[in-house]
Amino acid sequence: xxxxxxxxxxxxxxxxxxxxxxxxxxxxxxxxxxxxxxxxxxxxxxxxxxxxxxxxxxxxxxxxxxxxxxxxxxxxxxxxxxxxxxxxxxxxxxxxxxxxxxxxxxxxxxxxxxxxxxxxxxxxxxxxxxxxxxxxxxxxxxxxxxxxxxxxxxxxxxxxxxx
Numbered sequence: 644x645x646x647x648x649x650x651x652x653x654x655x656x657x658x659x660x661x662x663x664x665x666x667x668x669x670x671x672x673x674x675x676x677x678x679x680x681x682x683x684x685x686x687x688x689x690x691x692x693x694x695x696x697x698x699x700x701x702x703x704x705x706x707x708x709x710x711x712x713x714x715x716x717x718x719x720x721x722x723x724x725x726x727x728x729x730x731x732x733x734x735x736x737x738x739x740x741x742x743x744x745x746x747x748x749x750x751x752x753x754x755x756x757x758x759x760x761x762x763x764x765x766x767x768x769x770x771x772x773x774x775x776x777x778x779x780x781x782x783x784x785x786x787x788x789x790x791x792x793x794x795x796x797x798x799x800x801x802x803x804x805x806x
Contacts, residue, residue, distance in 0.1 A: 669749035676749035680731035715748035721800035
């Protein structure tokens with residue numbers, strides 16, 4: 644079925660009704676961290692531990708995350724909206740952040756958790772690539788933090804930990 648521009652807009656708005664967490668994908672390129680915001684992230688399997696992320700074919704990260712490549716999935720906490728906007732290309736001013744080399748991937752400080760992953764396969768999915776990755780290691784922030792959420796085109800967070 645072909646979508647008209649108005650139907651494509653409605654499709655995007657409809658999908659925006661599903662609240663998601665916000666992640667920053669990160670990988671090393673010539674000794675420097677390269678990162679981008681992504682909310683198309685989900686678990687696939689517990690055994691083996693697999694996740695997937697979806698990347699627009701035109702973005703640089705889609706050329707970097709090929710089979711065998713290592714990358715991190717940094718799950719953002721409430722209060723890290725500026726990081727999300729920066730790595731999405733929406734902010735010119737660089738917010739305060741730091742990457743630490745952890746398990747061979749760049750880990751952002753102050754996030755809820757980070758998954759160190761290795762790309763298993765990349766499949767075509769319309770205008771995106773679907774990256775299937777094996778989770779190699781987990782880091783969970785010991786302090787109780789709230790998640791940053793994305794819903795209906797905007798950011799929000801829950802009021803209490805555990806909600």
